[in-house]
Structure formats: C-alpha cells, structure tokens
Amino acid sequence: MPDTSAPTRDVLRIGNASGFYGDRFDALRSMLTGGPLDVITGDYLAELTMLILGRDRLKNPASGYARTFLRQLEEGLGLAQERGVKIVANAGGLNPAGLAAAVRELAERVGVPVRVAHVEGDDLLAARDWGEGVLTANAYLGGAGIAECLRGGADVVVTGRVTDAALVTGPAAAHFGWDADDLDALAGAVVAGHVLECGTQATGGNYSFFGEHDVRRPGFPLAELHADGSAVITKHPGTGGVVDIGTVTAQLLYETGGARYAGPDVTARLDTVRLTQDGPDRVAISGVRGEAPPPAVKVGLNRIxxxxxxxxxxxxxxxxxxxxxxxxxxxxxxxxxxxxxxxxxxxxxxxxxxxxxxxxxxxxxxxxxxxxxxxxxxxxxxxxxxxxxxxxxxxxxxxxxxxxxxxxxxxxxxFEAAYVPAAEVPHTAVLPDGTRVPVPTAAPTRVLEPVPEPPLPDPLPAGPTRRAPLGLVVGARSGDKGGDANVGVWARDPQAWRWLAHELTVEHLRQLLPETAGLTVTRHVLPDLRALNFTVQGLLGEGVAARARFDPQAKALGEWLRSRHADIPEVLL
Structure with a gap:
C-alpha cells in the first residue's frame, strides 16, 4: 500500500470546503485539520449568487465578494500556513481585487504573513452594450490565471467568475507543469474538479440512495491527482458520508449535457471517464480524454x-x-x-x-x-x-x-448566456507583488460538435415485468443551466443498464414527466457510466432568479422521475 500520510510531489491532494455561498461554515477548518492536503478550494459562485452580488454592488461599489470567506479565513489562514496548504477560491465574485486587499488586511490583523494574488478580467460589463438592465456580465475563465498566480508564489489566490473546475485545473497545472497542450491531463483535472465543486454532493449529499448510508453530516471531498490527470476521489478518515461509484457518478452527471464537457482550458470527453472502486471511500477516475477548447468563452449575464x-x-x-x-x-x-x-x-x-x-x-x-x-x-x-x-x-x-x-x-x-471570442477576454493574473501577467488564450481551439450516440448494449431478454417506481433500479441527479434543466439517470449494475438504455427514450421521459411536453429534450448516452443524461430546454423559464417554476433549479426533477412507475423486469427487482 502506498504511504498516504503526507503530501508528495507525485500526488497533489486538493480538497473542497465550499460548494456554494452559504455552505457549511466550519468546513474550511475541518478540511485543514482532518488530514493532509496541498490545496484547499472553495466554490462560492452560482448564477443566482452573481445576481445577488450585482445588487450588492449597486448599493456599495466596494462590495461584490463573498464576505463569509473572510470570516472563515480568520481561523483558517493560520491553519493553512502551518500545514503548507494553498488556498484557492472564487469568492472574489465581482470584486476579486477588493477581496484580495481584504485578505491582506486580515492577514496583517491576525499576524499570518501570506502572499495573496488574484485573477481578474472576467468582468465584461463595461466591454460592450449587453442590453437594458444587465447588472453583471462575467466570462467563465479557466485555470491558467490561477496557475500563474501559484507559480508566482501565492499562498492565497482569489478569483472572480471562473469555471468551477478551474479551481482544480489551475493548481494541478502549476504543480505538475502542464501547459495548454496537455489536453488529456487537463481533462482529467476538469472531471475531478467537477466532482469536487459541489462539496458534499460527492460524498452522499443529495444522493438517491441516501438510505443505505449514514449521511447525516457527510464530510467534504478531496481528490488525489496524478501527473497524467488521473485521480482518486476520497474524503478525510472518520468523516461522515460515503464515496462510491454511485456518489461520483451522480455528481459527474450534475448540470452537464452531452459527452463533450466544454470549458476554456479543455473540452473533457465524459464518454471516456472510467470509474473504479479503489477501496473504502475511494473511487479512481481514469481514461479521460481531452480535446481543444472551443474558440468562444461563455459569458453569464444577469439582469433585473x-x-x-x-x-x-x-x-x-x-x-x-x-x-x-x-x-x-x-x-x-x-x-x-x-x-x-x-x-x-x-x-x-x-x-x-x-x-x-x-x-x-x-x-x-x-x-x-x-x-x-x-x-x-x-x-x-x-x-x-x-x-x-x-x-x-x-x-x-x-x-x-x-x-x-x-x-x-x-x-x-x-440569467442569459452569451459567447465572445476567447481572445477578447483580458484574462489577467495579478501576482503577490502586484505584477500583472496577461494569460494567453488556448490555441488551437475546436468548435463543439455533438457526439453520435454510441452503440447500445443488448436489451434484456423478454420476461415478466412489474409496475414499480423507476427509483428501485436507477439513481438520478438533476440541476439547472440558466433556463434549461438536466436530469442524469444511471443504472447500478450491467443488467439494469441493458434495460435502462432501451427503456428510457425521450418519448418515455415525456410521458413520465408531462411538464416537459412541448419542450426540446435531448438524450445523451454515456455507456461507461451506465448513464443517460437528458437536457430539457426552457423548463426553468428565465432561470433560477426568475423563480418561474415550483422547483426553480430543477433540484428535485430527478427524484420526481424516480418516483414515476414503469413496467420493470422482475429480474431487476
């Protein structure tokens, strides 16, 4: 067995301590004291959060960042320095420079000398006329700016709007010396970052089969990353919850669409992801392939x-x-x-x-x-x-x-999404000494194209069926992307997958979820995950902040689907 008692150069341990603005306050301390880490990350931003921060900025131009992050650092900063752990968080929101200055003031007050850097350039509000009433216009940056800050000696890096996975790709690129051509390695880090980004959703939180585990207080996840981009998802010993193929699959399907998962660093091929149980509370991720990122960068627009x-x-x-x-x-x-x-x-x-x-x-x-x-x-x-x-x-x-x-x-x-050429986004790393380093855009790029549906497994032989809830044999996780919803459904064993792949068509989904009638529904097949991922365009109207639907973020859409009855083969029951 390898020695996992301390960080090594061959393995980069990245932990998560926040999945949203308002997540468990003591998570930063718990992750820093619960076991060895090299980097701790915090994801504080979501589409709704950016709107909230935009309204804050209207009242006070000096605001616009996640203030709870500062309160967490009052204790966490010293713990991180003692343990040699870097801190990377997107808590800067609309004002990363302001948050960086506030962290420096805090460090001086608590007597912890740290080098603070920040990433900026995502705020494009003044770059063009986005239309009436737009409060925020922020590009989703990649991890290259974070990597530049860490190479420049930063102990703490704060950013504005970056992709959630950038909090992992940036530290990994800095640690292992990756550059923009290391597409497979970057794609592996993107997948690991996507698993970590929502905190305890990877360790049993919001999990379809929660009744099989003690999830009263699930621990936060961490990834053990390797130089080739492969990783093991785990958690600190003695913490609650569970890490297994089901919890990791559920999070992989969350708020994704087709097999190509695009970002500014790389397009990760979700249809190449292989998951293996690597021991208790350890799931290995391998085989991830990467492609050049698309030439345009997503910009999130929020308006009243x-x-x-x-x-x-x-x-x-x-x-x-x-x-x-x-x-x-x-x-x-x-x-x-x-x-x-x-x-x-x-x-x-x-x-x-x-x-x-x-x-x-x-x-x-x-x-x-x-x-x-x-x-x-x-x-x-x-x-x-x-x-x-x-x-x-x-x-x-x-x-x-x-x-x-x-x-x-x-x-x-x-909320609306716009797209601008990546070269028009002034991605900039501001190092601890104030040096401003322009971050080049990725080259080459590749225009996104749909992946043809792969071959399906052989269907189960005909046999007796029983009318029963889908959730007896499949798990699900759902979420939002602007006004669209996604619901990922996965089978727990090969036999159930043979049935699911043929049974749950777009037409059957429409029958089970009548609210999707009249909307565009697309099915994506991910055989290695034994999963189907459906995107439903327009189900959420104008997005979560508009609250046009009872469940405005489609959080429970998957559980509604699991509660619907179908004719299920008795051999699966």
Missing amino acids: GGWRNEVVFVLTGLDIDAKARLVKDQIADALAAPGVKRPPEEVRWELARTDRADADTEETASALLRLVVRDSDPDAVGRAVSGAAVELALSSYPGFHVTAPPGKGAPYGV
Whole structure:
C-alpha cells in the first residue's frame, strides 16, 4: 500500500470546503485539520449568487465578494500556513481585487504573513452594450490565471467568475507543469474538479440512495491527482458520508449535457471517464480524454427582469377544486376592477393537492393554491395583488387563510448566456507583488460538435415485468443551466443498464414527466457510466432568479422521475 500520510510531489491532494455561498461554515477548518492536503478550494459562485452580488454592488461599489470567506479565513489562514496548504477560491465574485486587499488586511490583523494574488478580467460589463438592465456580465475563465498566480508564489489566490473546475485545473497545472497542450491531463483535472465543486454532493449529499448510508453530516471531498490527470476521489478518515461509484457518478452527471464537457482550458470527453472502486471511500477516475477548447468563452449575464409577487392560499377539507375556482375568480375580478390600472402581465396559478381524505391533522387535510404574478411595473404586482388577497379574508371560501401575509412584491432576475471570442477576454493574473501577467488564450481551439450516440448494449431478454417506481433500479441527479434543466439517470449494475438504455427514450421521459411536453429534450448516452443524461430546454423559464417554476433549479426533477412507475423486469427487482 502506498504511504498516504503526507503530501508528495507525485500526488497533489486538493480538497473542497465550499460548494456554494452559504455552505457549511466550519468546513474550511475541518478540511485543514482532518488530514493532509496541498490545496484547499472553495466554490462560492452560482448564477443566482452573481445576481445577488450585482445588487450588492449597486448599493456599495466596494462590495461584490463573498464576505463569509473572510470570516472563515480568520481561523483558517493560520491553519493553512502551518500545514503548507494553498488556498484557492472564487469568492472574489465581482470584486476579486477588493477581496484580495481584504485578505491582506486580515492577514496583517491576525499576524499570518501570506502572499495573496488574484485573477481578474472576467468582468465584461463595461466591454460592450449587453442590453437594458444587465447588472453583471462575467466570462467563465479557466485555470491558467490561477496557475500563474501559484507559480508566482501565492499562498492565497482569489478569483472572480471562473469555471468551477478551474479551481482544480489551475493548481494541478502549476504543480505538475502542464501547459495548454496537455489536453488529456487537463481533462482529467476538469472531471475531478467537477466532482469536487459541489462539496458534499460527492460524498452522499443529495444522493438517491441516501438510505443505505449514514449521511447525516457527510464530510467534504478531496481528490488525489496524478501527473497524467488521473485521480482518486476520497474524503478525510472518520468523516461522515460515503464515496462510491454511485456518489461520483451522480455528481459527474450534475448540470452537464452531452459527452463533450466544454470549458476554456479543455473540452473533457465524459464518454471516456472510467470509474473504479479503489477501496473504502475511494473511487479512481481514469481514461479521460481531452480535446481543444472551443474558440468562444461563455459569458453569464444577469439582469433585473421585472417584479414578482406571490400568495399561497390554504384550502382545507372538502370541495378543494371548487374552493380553488372561487378564489381564482375573485382575484381575477379584483384585478379587473375599476381603479386598477391593468392586471399583471403574467398570472400563474398552481394547485398542489397535499390534502388527504379523512386526515387526522388539519395540515394533512389541506391543499396549497399558489398565485404568482410578474410584471415590469412594481405597482402591478404590489398593492393591487396583495390588497385583493387580503380583502378576501371574510368573503371567500370557508376556512380562508394564507401561509404568509402578502407583500408588496420584489424584483426578480433573469440569467442569459452569451459567447465572445476567447481572445477578447483580458484574462489577467495579478501576482503577490502586484505584477500583472496577461494569460494567453488556448490555441488551437475546436468548435463543439455533438457526439453520435454510441452503440447500445443488448436489451434484456423478454420476461415478466412489474409496475414499480423507476427509483428501485436507477439513481438520478438533476440541476439547472440558466433556463434549461438536466436530469442524469444511471443504472447500478450491467443488467439494469441493458434495460435502462432501451427503456428510457425521450418519448418515455415525456410521458413520465408531462411538464416537459412541448419542450426540446435531448438524450445523451454515456455507456461507461451506465448513464443517460437528458437536457430539457426552457423548463426553468428565465432561470433560477426568475423563480418561474415550483422547483426553480430543477433540484428535485430527478427524484420526481424516480418516483414515476414503469413496467420493470422482475429480474431487476
């Protein structure tokens, strides 16, 4: 057995301590004290986070970064220095230079001398006219700027908007001496970075088969990276959760699309990923092939889309449908009454039948009727809507009440993706001594093309079936990319894969998930992962910040799919 007690040059240990802005606060300390690491990373940014930071910046131009990162460093900075661990985080958000300065001030205050660098150039808001109301316009940078900062002697590197995997590709490139031509190695690091980026989702969090493991407090993941880009995903000894092929597969499918997983460093071929159980809580990733990155870089745009309000009416007991019709008609009349300038541009009702017949508690006897209104004019969703709901209190259906007092409405955001030539993005590494180093764009590049569907395994022989939930034989994980959703589905053994590959077609998915009717659905086949990945265009409207859907990030779309019934071969059950 190899000695894993201390870091070596041959293995780079990169841990994750944050999967989002607001993740477990003590994770940085726990990862630094739980076992050996070379680098610790933190992912603080998401599409919604960038909108939140954009609104912060409107109020205070000196803000725009994740402040919890600074509070974590008050203790973590000294621990990292004692252990020789580099810190790399995208907590800089819209103001990486401001965060770098704040880290230096913190280091001086706590008496920990560290060299701080930052990466900038992603903020393209002033570079062109992006359209009315755009608050943020940030390119997704790769890891080359991070690598330059680490080569320049940085102990702490903070960035703005980079790809989530860049937090791993940058340190790996610096450590192993990779350059832009080491496509397979970079692709392996991208895959490892994608597994790490969401923290405990790789160690049993949000996992379909959670009931088989103790996941009350899963530990954060780490990757043991090798010079060829292969890696082992694991976690510190004694921490909760589990790392197995299922948890790693689930995270690999999260928020991805086809076999080509593109980024500014490299396009990783997800259809080449091989996973092997390498021991308890150890999964080896190997075989990843890389291709040149695309010539254009993705730019995330966030703008204020308008104003939104919501009222949830509680309907209890008998005649639920009739009660819903009554209150809908009353609200419609109120919004069309004299004195109301006009109804809101968008009015949406949704009845969730959470009630049960002959229920033994009032709550389980009740259904929820949700009203959502949106408009470009705040007045159209404010007093007119909340007033109409309140004024029905004594003149509507029996048992009338709402879950919360109606408010005056709030702005909602819209996320859009644009693409610009990589050469137009001023990717810059600002070293600890202030030296500004331009980071060249990757060359050559390769235009993305779909991967033809690979051959499917032989179908299972015909035999008796039983009507049962899909989730008895498959796992799933789902998520969002702007207004699109993805749901990845994987089989746990070869027999189930032979059935799944032929059974779950696009047409069958539409039948199981009627909300996808009328939308473009694309199926991607990943045989080595025994997985299918579906992308559903437009399911989430204008993205999570617009909150156009009950589950605005499609987090539970996969679990809804697993709950649907199909004719499953008895041999699998």
